[in-house]
Amino acid sequence: xxxxxxxxxxxxxxxxxxxxxxxxxxxxxxxxxxxxxxxxxxxxxxxxxxxxxxxxxxxxxxxxxxxxxxxxxxxxxxxxxxxxxxxxxxxxxxxxxxxxxxxxxxxxxxxxxxxxxxxxxxxxxxxxxxxxxxxxxxxxxxxxxxxxxxxxxxxxxxxxxxxxxxxxxxxxxxxxxxxxxxxxxxxxxxxxxxxxxxxxxxxxxxxxxxxxxxxxxxxxxxxxxxxxxxxxxxxxxxxxxxxxxxxxxxxxxxxxxxxxxxxxxxxxxxxxxxxxxxxxxxxxxxxxxxxxxxxxxxxxxxxxxxxxxxxxxxxxxxxxxxxxxxxxxxxxxxxx
Amino acid sequence: xxxxxxxxxxxxxxxxxxxxxxxxxxxxxxxxxxxxxxxxxxxxxxxxxxxxxxxxxxxxxxxxxxxxxxxxxxxxxxxxxxxxxxxxxxxxxxxxxxxxxxxxxxxxxxxxxxxxxxxxxxxxxxxxxxxxxxxxxxxxxxxxxxxxxxxxxxxxxxxxxxxxxxxxxxxxxxxxxxxxxxxxxxxxxxxxxxxxxxxxxxxxxxxxxxxxxxxxxxxxxxxxxxxxxxxxxxxxxxxxxxxxxxxxxxxxxxxxxxxxxxxxxxxxxxxxxxxxxxxxxxxxxxxxxxxxxxxxxxxxxxxxxxxxxxxxxxxxxxxxxxxxxxxxxxxxxxxx
Numbered sequence: 001x002x003x004x005x006x007x008x009x010x011x012x013x014x015x016x017x018x019x020x021x022x023x024x025x026x027x028x029x030x031x032x033x034x035x036x037x038x039x040x041x042x043x044x045x046x047x048x049x050x051x052x053x054x055x056x057x058x059x060x061x062x063x064x065x066x067x068x069x070x071x072x073x074x075x076x077x078x079x080x081x082x083x084x085x086x087x088x089x090x091x092x093x094x095x096x097x098x099x100x101x102x103x104x105x106x107x108x109x110x111x112x113x114x115x116x117x118x119x120x121x122x123x124x125x126x127x128x129x130x131x132x133x134x135x136x137x138x139x140x141x142x143x144x145x146x147x148x149x150x151x152x153x154x155x156x157x158x159x160x161x162x163x164x165x166x167x168x169x170x171x172x173x174x175x176x177x178x179x180x181x182x183x184x185x186x187x188x189x190x191x192x193x194x195x196x197x198x199x200x201x202x203x204x205x206x207x208x209x210x211x212x213x214x215x216x217x218x219x220x221x222x223x224x225x226x227x228x229x230x231x232x233x234x235x236x237x238x239x240x241x242x243x244x245x246x247x248x249x250x251x252x253x254x255x256x257x258x259x260x261x262x263x264x265x266x267x268x269x270x271x272x273x274x275x276x277x278x279x280x281x282x283x284x285x286x287x288x289x290x291x292x293x294x295x296x297x298x299x300x301x302x303x304x305x306x307x308x309x310x311x312x313x314x315x316x317x318x319x320x321x322x323x324x325x326x327x328x329x330x331x332x333x334x335x336x
Numbered sequence: 337x338x339x340x341x342x343x344x345x346x347x348x349x350x351x352x353x354x355x356x357x358x359x360x361x362x363x364x365x366x367x368x369x370x371x372x373x374x375x376x377x378x379x380x381x382x383x384x385x386x387x388x389x390x391x392x393x394x395x396x397x398x399x400x401x402x403x404x405x406x407x408x409x410x411x412x413x414x415x416x417x418x419x420x421x422x423x424x425x426x427x428x429x430x431x432x433x434x435x436x437x438x439x440x441x442x443x444x445x446x447x448x449x450x451x452x453x454x455x456x457x458x459x460x461x462x463x464x465x466x467x468x469x470x471x472x473x474x475x476x477x478x479x480x481x482x483x484x485x486x487x488x489x490x491x492x493x494x495x496x497x498x499x500x501x502x503x504x505x506x507x508x509x510x511x512x513x514x515x516x517x518x519x520x521x522x523x524x525x526x527x528x529x530x531x532x533x534x535x536x537x538x539x540x541x542x543x544x545x546x547x548x549x550x551x552x553x554x555x556x557x558x559x560x561x562x563x564x565x566x567x568x569x570x571x572x573x574x575x576x577x578x579x580x581x582x583x584x585x586x587x588x589x590x591x592x593x594x595x596x597x598x599x600x601x602x603x604x605x606x607x608x609x610x611x612x613x614x615x616x617x618x619x620x621x622x623x624x625x626x627x628x629x630x631x632x633x634x635x636x637x638x639x640x641x642x643x644x645x646x647x648x649x650x651x652x653x654x655x656x657x658x659x660x661x662x663x664x665x666x667x668x669x670x671x672x
Contacts (some may be wrong), residue, residue: 089425321650
């Protein structure tokens, strides 16, 4: 291509970008949901290290469970189980929230007990019902593997691996797990053909019925805590009490972080107890309990059709290859 | 680049390739180990489908265990556990062999009870101690997911998903899991600088001591059944009896398929019971029990150094994204 051609193309690209930006800003001004932006400003060296750690089951006591076991990036960043399976097949107390777009959450875990992804990442490693290791053991395992020692040194400039570095790297990787380019975002950004009339009807119902009051912003949720069961109490055998477990305030009982609805088609089953198996059921229950509305089958289907337009580009990366353990690595104890 | 330059480079490439081929054939003629060849002649559509199935935990009853759980492609195609973890954390009876280069095995499983990868793939899905599903349930799950139905139709030209197609696709994917380009293979192919003098000493010891009698061919094993404990009996609590369980012949007791030594640095722990945690230990036991030799610490270290040159290029591919279940998909029953 000649220099002249290149220049012409560049100018065209700038012009197109301006038009899109113009369309986007006018559309965005009107809508309570904003598009997911591709990830920016991450530390790429930390991301690559964090990706390995995310997939490394040696962070668990058994050597069998990794972050990806319950936040499976092949399956919407969840395990698609009501509640998760932990060390020795212990039944987890709560539904595993998706890791996708979780950097946008106001806090982490359903009860918000971790301020951010870094604070969250240390939890499951040392939780006896989940990965069942300890921070000391996890660091000892990594320190026994020269390839990890070298990579931590390259990334953090230190000779000693710490749990702080481990969780920092995992969190940095998780920041890359955003899902832009959903059909809904294409529509938000000005491509009016991206949604069908039925899906658009669903979006209007979603806004006009009040769902949008909690499910808004770029993640369509994740930005506030709300009571599960506003109009009618929510009946469940699950003992989780939500924010009150963190705040100690009785008024916070059954206040849970509003889950993101991004990729919700992939993150079944729904609610903190995972008791709603289908979107149809979830929409029906939300309507009745949170809004005092009984959606008709037709309206429910329209809302579900809209929700399915929120599935974005899933994370695309090469499966990481983990450095081998050495003779000095503490062996896993799955049964011992 | 000009056409003339391109032509010159192409001719140079052909010339270099001829030299390498010449060196390779002369080297190969002398050595009982042959290099791993990059995969050829696979059905790429089946491979892509098989990759999804390999990573899909919905082929298990619990929705938690996939082929990759115990044959983890981030970890040398194994789980690096003595024996595997199955449904409800059942302790498996035997060490999970690596899936890497397994297409070269004379038969599959330690006792050879499956003739090939396709026959093998159906086993764990329906084994109550492993994935604990049934072939009927696995097919029902896949059939409930339109994206799978479409892909099976594209790949196999049929409207109905069958377990035969499922295992065929998984096997085809597994055929791609070869690991060429190890330093040892570079040496075999004529690059004499690829091994250190110490590693080469180890290879000579490996040949001269008799290890090569069983561990030979491109996979450095996998081509025959041999008795575990030739000179001295092998003492283990593991009840596996090997080939006799398949053949019914008493003479086949403790005859196990010779494991491949490709990537052996990554496939710890060792032996059918996983009782040897390190290569040093494995080499020592093999020397004494199979060959009646007590390797000195120095010789043992040389053999281990050679064995570590057998680590090849690990499979490199994008993590597959699995199609979502639907309202009609039978839910997993991890605890029920």
